[in-house]
Amino acid sequence: MTDTLTHDHATAARRHRQAAAEARRLKTLNAIFELRAFIALGVLIVVFSLLSDSFLTVDNLITMTKHVAINAVLALGMLLVILKGGIDLSVGSIVGLSGVVAGELLQGVHLGSFGVIAYPPVWAVVVLCIAVGTLVGTVNGILVTRFNVAPFIATLGMLYVARGAALLISNGATYPDLAGDPATGNTGFGWIGSGRPLGLPVAIWIMIILAAAVALLLRSTPFGRWLYATGGNERATELTGVPVRRVKTVVYMVSGACAAMAGVIIASELTSAAPQAGDSYELNAIAAVVIGGAALSGGRGNVRGTLVGAFVIGFLADGLVILGVSTFWQIFIKGTVIVVAVILDQSQQRFQRRRATVSAVAVATTDGAAGAAAEEPAEAGGPREADDPADAPAKTT
Amino acid sequence: MTTAPERPAAAATAPAPPVLRAVDVTKVYGGTQALKGVSLDIAPGRVTVLFGENGAGKSTLMKILSGVEQPTTGRVELDGRPVVFGSAREAADLGVSIIHQELSLCPNLNIQDNLFLGRERTRGGVLLDGSAERSLAAAVLRRLDGTLDPGLPVGDLRLGQQQLVEIARALLQDARILIMDEPTSALSAPEVEVLFQVIRELTAEGVAIIYISHHLEEALDIADDVAVLRDGAMVATAAAADVDLAWVVRTMVGREQDDLFPERDPHPGPVALEVDGLSVADPANPDRLAVDDVSFTIRAGETVGIYGLMGSGRTELLECLAGRLAAVAGQVRLHGEPVTGSIRQRIGAGLVLVPEDRQRDGLVQTMSVGQNLSLAALTRFLRGLLVNRGAERAAVTSMIGDVTVKAAGPDAPIGSLSGGNQQKVVIGRALMTDPRVLLLDEPSRGVDVAAKADVFELMARQAERGLAVLFTTSETEEALNIPDRLLVLVRGRLVADLRAGEITRDRLMSLADGADLQQGA
Secondary structure (H helix, E strand, C coil), rough: HHHHHHHHHHHHHHHHHHHHHHHHHHHHHHHHHHCCHHHHHHHHHHEEEEEEECCCHEEEEEEHHHHHHHHHHHHHHHHHHHCCCCCCCHHHHHHHHHHHHHHHHHCCHHHHHHHEEECHHHHHHHHHHHHHHCCCCCCHHHHHHHHCCHHHHHHHHHHHHHHHHHHHHHCCCCEECCCCCCCCCCCCHHHHHHHCCHHHHHHHHHHHHHHHHHHEEEECHHHHHHHHHHHHHHHHHCCCCHHHHHHHHHHHHHHHHHHHHHHHHHHHHHEECCCCCCCCCCHHHHHHHHCCCCCCCCCCCCCHHHHHHHHHHHHHHHHHHHHHHCHHCCCCCCCCHHHHHHHHHHHHEEEEEEHEEEEEEEEEEHHHCCCCCCHHHHHHHHHHHHHCCCHHHHHHH | CCCCCCCCHHHCCCCCCCCEEEEEEEEEEEEEEEEEEEEEEEEECCCEEEEEECCCCCCHHHHHHCCCCCCCCCEECCCCCCEECCCCHHHHHCCCEEECCCCCCCCCCCHHHHHHCCCCCEEEECCECCHHHHHHHHHHHHHHHEEEEECHHHHHCCCHHHHHHHHHHHHHHHCEEEEEEEECCCHHHHHHHHHHHHHHHHHCCCEEEEECCCCHHHHHCCCCCCEECCCCCCEEEHHHHHHCCCHHHHHCCCCCCHHCCCCCCCCCCCCEEEEEEEEEECCCCEEEEEEEEEEEEEEEEEEEEEEECCCCHHHHHHHHHHCCCCEEEEEECCCCEEEECCHHHHHHHEEEECCCCCHHHHHCCCCEEEHHHHHHHHHHHHHHHHEEEHHHHHHHHHHHHHHHHHHHHHEEEEHHHHHHHHHHHHHHHHHCCCCCEEEEEECCCCHHHHHHHHHHHHHHHHHCCCEEEEEEEEHHHCCCCCCCCCEEEECEEEEEEEEHCCCCCHHHHHHHHHHHHHHHC
């Protein structure tokens, strides 16, 4: 009797030790998974630096970051939509529309009946561009919340509508000069694209400020929490009295506004506005969000990841250009990176489930040894191990 | 109820070797251990009834035996040899079929297409053989119910008929082992009788039946062998002839009833909630009324139960009160004020629902325990535009203590909690909105016995604090022991409003049955 008891204890203890070791191993692997986007970015930088002398210079880093900023601004808006469990395909077209609106306004608005031409100041131009983007986003939001159109379809429709509007306003032509005229008092639009307050291009400042604002929104406001909850379980969130429809509409509005901002930056950098600008930019934005670890099903993702995702895509593209890799290969490689990122994300999800199971088994075997009926895994620290930043979005953003 | 046909003589002699065995089966979901080393032998030609409370692990064990899930540890043996069912399909091909508790039919297809879904009869392996399917379908439907046409769309059938289609599908697979998980939850009494007749015919052919039901008497009627699960462990097995209802209840609950259910000492106050002539359309079938002209009142400090089976309209009633479903007729008043508007407005007025389906309607799985708790009351912690996280955390921590959630802390992922603790989180979230009327839809569903007692205790405490508590249940024991008053809901109609002293098991059964017969005729 005593012998068997001791034996049982020894067996149980050994099984428990094995389970604990397994849990530790999985935890380490999980940390690697968690940082994969950072690791990917680090690898990119190291590889490109080794292959090209001109990659790792301050000037080049600033230039590349300036490119990244445009996609990052789009991606931050896209992140909100994806956290909700939606998608916004219209952002690329909003970029074009926003630029065209800026071009039209800077050229002067003909007030027909008075026979005068009004020249709105630059700040008003920017505000109006963003208003137009927000308007398109509002239409997206209304289509999704009031008319129950699937986000993919609603925003696909607005992709064409916004692009069509841009072509109609511009009559298909590019606005060649957005510099304005000192005589009409609307100069300075180009500063957004070429200014360098404190040594950094304006676009980078916009990215930094926007990222901080979105991070604060997600982390510290009821809206942010409601957004994560809506993406995690819309039915449950609605039952707790959260204004789910408003949350859903607002994310499309913000995404539209971000896209319009990106359109303004591009037009300003080029000091010209083409109605075709921003074509397929929505895909780069989605890719950045996904590489950053957000789930397309909603409820999981953060600003840090999205920024890293935007840097991975931007540095990859520019690095390949610096190395002289053919455009065709660039496209091919970008696609591969996106697919690999999603596969890794899926593996991480599986991983976390396995870790939770391993922890619970470890607890169960201890219970058996003690002969206790404690069925609450929470008491033995299992959930602590399973406590993962990716599952607790508010902590990580 | 029904009288079972005579048991086959084989029951008296030495039992045949088991066709299907579970050996030391453990199943872990996330952080929850649903099964703890369970073993079970299933004999051919006999009906094995598995008893157990909500959350005891019955459905999990059935899912493992039918290949829907794989055991975490332990094994399944078929005909004495270990097998690993890769999927429900593999299990079915080896002769093990399951009729699920949750209906798994495609409402857009007709009965016949549903019956043969995934195992279509074909000509030359390419084209569907519609006529062969049709005659087979017609034959199996005749056996169960004379009236169903194989061409009817499943979406048009009422719940009980859908359940018959589900049963017909299993019969078509010529299973040697047939698992029935709550096959009668929406059937009328005559339909149950037909099903039992079919079960007897099957066992006479040597088919082994595993049967699970909430209706203990009914299940005991059809049983040859009984097995009792409690909190994921197999606590007893016996021949049905050797046991009675009292034994089953005692073994299932594992303790005296008094320990499970809180003392009652109601002090009803003024009327809190008045429901007057409320009708709600069935969301799945808008031509039908899920709730039909229901009126009742609840006083502050009162605990009122709604006893009703699946499809009785209990969920629709509560969801309408909470503002998720619109009423087609009737009025609701809260402390004399008419209640209208959105879920949000109703929560503001003090009416909050703890939904039945925790996973679907209650919890946000991607968030932590604390975030789930504070979700409904987040705006209370505002400092300017931002959430005051210190205040939020303090409130959440104190609520975790109040509702006795066992968790590593507010930051623990919600998935790491057991079903009972998850339920406490959903209740705690509702309480954080400071409600005056607390609605709970099947609060004991999927909750282990220990946590169940906590949940009932929690409900009693809220009533003592002066809240009006309205909950639904399909468990007779709960209906008998918890509420101060019991409303019996049958197919959307309120058939009885009983005070605690007037509630008896027989009365409950006859109420539910009487109405069933009317409907079935």
